[in-house]
Amino acid sequence: MSTAYDVTGTTRVKRLAKRGAYDHETVHAILDEAALCHVSLVVDGRPRVLPTLHWRSGNRLYIHGNSKNGLFKAMRDGAEAAVAVTLMDGWVLARSAFHHSVNYRSVMAVGHFEEVTDPEELMAAYQAMMDKIHPGRWDEVRWPNEIELKQTAVMAMELVEVSAKLRTGPPVDDAADYDLPVWAGVVPLKVESGEPIKDATPRSE
């Protein structure tokens, strides 16, 4: 059983190659923690970028949106997609301007999205999305009806050409700069949930 994605010419981490990772565990953990991805496409020869929610089941990456979305149309017509998922974990403050950096965990995937039409996969995909938003949510909410299912498209990409890239740890300064009287280190960043705000709209009854 393979537990890592193949390293291909497209997804091999070229710059700072030691930051690259291809194992399922690392790639999937980043995809699962991040809410948003950015999907890049070529439409009529021009670059387009779509920020959107994503979720994962096994080796399949899902996004969804209005069925009439022009970028989904391009995907149906065979347009290749490059997907970036980026988690920013901290500012890295070095003693020199040059060595300032960011601690991050990112994933890049290249491939083709196809529309999910199989009813079973479609409902499983909606459940997985809802449970990513809030665990157990699918069992609480009203499920999509026929009209809503028609208005929405779910697109899936099989993860084949995919890699992760990570930076962790303290700044790395030039030897001579360690003598400078400059505070250096990492300012960690984290996405925190605030107190939930209940919708005050009353029931109609």
Place this chain on the structure above:
Amino acid sequence: MSTAYDVTGTTRVKRLAKRGAYDHETVHAILDEAALCHVSLVVDGRPRVLPTLHWRSGNRLYIHGNSKNGLFKAMRDGAEAAVAVTLMDGWVLARSAFHHSVNYRSVMAVGHFEEVTDPEELMAAYQAMMDKIHPGRWDEVRWPNEIELKQTAVMAMELVEVSAKLRTGPPVDDAADYDLPVWAGVVPLKVESGEPIKDATPRSE
């Protein structure tokens, strides 16, 4: 004095147009708060996406990286860029699966990056970047030397075709669904800084 960006065919918010905004204040506030952007380019006919730090001075958007970055080369050769900046402010939990959403503030900019070569703009750009990472940082650190300046490229895009898109507030459910006994509301999300971790590497002396 114009205080809003022109609405063009490329940047006009088409889907959910009421969420669009074009005024400088809204656009600039999102660009300034967000650390990361995703730059989409077409290289050899294929989509590429680059997650990278950005910063702003006036109506100019800056990014930087290794001078030999292949995407920067494409930009120097005239490749158009689509830049997305996305802040996620909360999960919107509706009573129906369909109306679940995200509160967000995003910016989309389309245009061309050019390399900053004017020494004065270059140093001002480095200062602005450092001060975005940590206010006043530029006055504390060792400034870039000749070798470092050669290894790094700063690219600037004049903001002309740019728009913001925002969602705020509670879920909007179908009238009948307000009777469902489902918790609905917003779970706010915020990026928080943790306790700074000082680099423990000793001085050489």
